[in-house]
Amino acid sequence: MVLALQTYYALVKFGAETSLGPVVALSLIRELGPVLSALMVTGRAGSALTAEIGIMRISEQIDALDAMALNPYKYLVIPNLLAGIISLPLLNAIFVVVGVWGGYAVGVGLTGVSSGTYFGGIRDFVSAKDILEGLYKSLSFGMLITWISCYKGYFTGYGAEGVSKATTQAVVLSSVTILIWDYFMTSILLT
Amino acid sequence: MIEVVDLYKSFNDQEVLRGVNLKVEEGQTLALIGGSGKGKSVLLKLIIGLTKPDRGKILINNQDISKLRGKLLKQLKERCGFVFQGGALFDSLTVFDNVAFPLREKTRMKESQIRDTALAELACLGLSGAENKYPSEISGGMKKRVALARCLVMKPEIVLFDEPTTGLDPLIGKAIHKQIRDCQKSLHFTAIMVTHEIPAIFSLVDRVAMLYNGEIIASGTPAEIENSQDPVVHQFVHGELEGPISIQ
Numbered sequence: 001m002v003l004a005l006q007t008y009y010a011l012v013k014f015g016a017e018t019s020l021g022p023v024v025a026l027s028l029i030r031e032l033g034p035v036l037s038a039l040m041v042t043g044r045a046g047s048a049l050t051a052e053i054g055i056m057r058i059s060e061q062i063d064a065l066d067a068m069a070l071n072p073y074k075y076l077v078i079p080n081l082l083a084g085i086i087s088l089p090l091l092n093a094i095f096v097v098v099g100v101w102g103g104y105a106v107g108v109g110l111t112g113v114s115s116g117t118y119f120g121g122i123r124d125f126v127s128a129k130d131i132l133e134g135l136y137k138s139l140s141f142g143m144l145i146t147w148i149s150c151y152k153g154y155f156t157g158y159g160a161e162g163v164s165k166a167t168t169q170a171v172v173l174s175s176v177t178i179l180i181w182d183y184f185m186t187s188i189l190l191t
Numbered sequence: 192m193i194e195v196v197d198l199y200k201s202f203n204d205q206e207v208l209r210g211v212n213l214k215v216e217e218g219q220t221l222a223l224i225g226g227s228g229k230g231k232s233v234l235l236k237l238i239i240g241l242t243k244p245d246r247g248k249i250l251i252n253n254q255d256i257s258k259l260r261g262k263l264l265k266q267l268k269e270r271c272g273f274v275f276q277g278g279a280l281f282d283s284l285t286v287f288d289n290v291a292f293p294l295r296e297k298t299r300m301k302e303s304q305i306r307d308t309a310l311a312e313l314a315c316l317g318l319s320g321a322e323n324k325y326p327s328e329i330s331g332g333m334k335k336r337v338a339l340a341r342c343l344v345m346k347p348e349i350v351l352f353d354e355p356t357t358g359l360d361p362l363i364g365k366a367i368h369k370q371i372r373d374c375q376k377s378l379h380f381t382a383i384m385v386t387h388e389i390p391a392i393f394s395l396v397d398r399v400a401m402l403y404n405g406e407i408i409a410s411g412t413p414a415e416i417e418n419s420q421d422p423v424v425h426q427f428v429h430g431e432l433e434g435p436i437s438i439q
Binding site: 055059060061063064066067068069070 | 236264266269297
């Protein structure tokens with residue numbers, strides 16, 4: 001909604017307020033949706049994942065799996081990796097849909113852009129390539145978040161302090177990696 | 192048979208094991224005694240392949256576990272069981288699911304068979320009625336017995352116990368010792384038990400070995416260890432404050 005508001009006042013200066021719909025939609029689909037949903041998942045699920053695996057490590061539950069001749073990666077890493085890869089694009093899709101409707105509420109409801117102009121612009125300017133770009137980013141972010149979170153939990157330090165540090169490191173490293181990786185993905189996908 | 196030959200292990204320049212030699216014959220139970228934090232648990236984890244030694248051999252039925260990788264290591268581990276000091280129960284699973292877990296993952300048994308086997312094992316260890324509780328809802332003694340049940344349900348050939356009765360009251364400790372002895376009689380497993388329950392443990396085991404300064408300084412029958420004239424062994428076994436072992 002704030003994106004729509006800011007964009008509207010910027011577009012008015014150029015007399016291009018009819019482009020509000022596609023600008024909001026493209027920003028959300030290609031950039032804000034994947035990145036912001038990934039950052040939210042990092043804070044919510046990535047930290048929980050690191051803490052869970054970290055506690056399993058310090059309470060020897062991972063050693064117990066290993067001692068039973070079971071591969072801990074199969075039980076702890078692979079299911080979470082798959083969950084991350086599947087759930088992040090879905091959360092991104094929800095984020096984008098809600099964002100576009102939020103933009104509609106502001107654009108059409110408050111600033112006076114017509115409903116037809118808003119959605120017509122989106123239909124004309126948003127292509128399958130844009131949606132795929134967002135999808136690829138979400139998939140890769142899902143993999144990065146779960147991989148980093150699992151790694152930090154798996155190789156956590158000793159005691160509660162070790163788990164606490166691992167959780168902080170997982171969130172910081174995931175967030176920074178998302179932003180850096182986003183730049184590379186964007187530069188590759190736009191060329 | 193378990194044989195440890197000239198085993199060394201260090202952590203961050205701290206040498207924990209300095210040439211450990213140990214032999215446990217098939218079907219025997221060996222008690223491993225020694226001071227706290229002196230490497231007994233490390234030795235058990237090395238034997239089961241949870242960590243790798245710096246050098247030396249760990250032979251289990253003449254196969255060096257430290258050299259094995261992949262499928263061969265997995266096959267060897269499948270024949271072993273480990274009872275962790277703190278139980279290492281899966282805290283998100285109930286007592287029943289903890290015991291059923293290895294059966295579900297390692298066997299092709301039907302769910303009804305798994306249920307019967309796990310419940311029988313729990314009953315054998317006096318845990319009937321606790322099957323739907325979570326590890327956080329049961330006492331320390333029960334946790335140790337659940338860990339024992341989870342280990343023994345797979346009928347291992349070799350079992351490593353890491354302080355199975357430490358911190359428990361004497362009655363529960365004795366009951367667990369008896370259960371271990373009974374299981375050993377029926378399953379005929381080879382066992383190493385890290386313990387501080389001296390002299391109570393002497394009636395349970397076939398042999399005793401003492402780890403001191405990273406080496407096995409004494410090994411023999413319980414009677415030999417109890418009557419040892421070695422000043423270190425004598426001081427430790429009889430819990431004397433005066434002697435060569437300094438308490439830091």
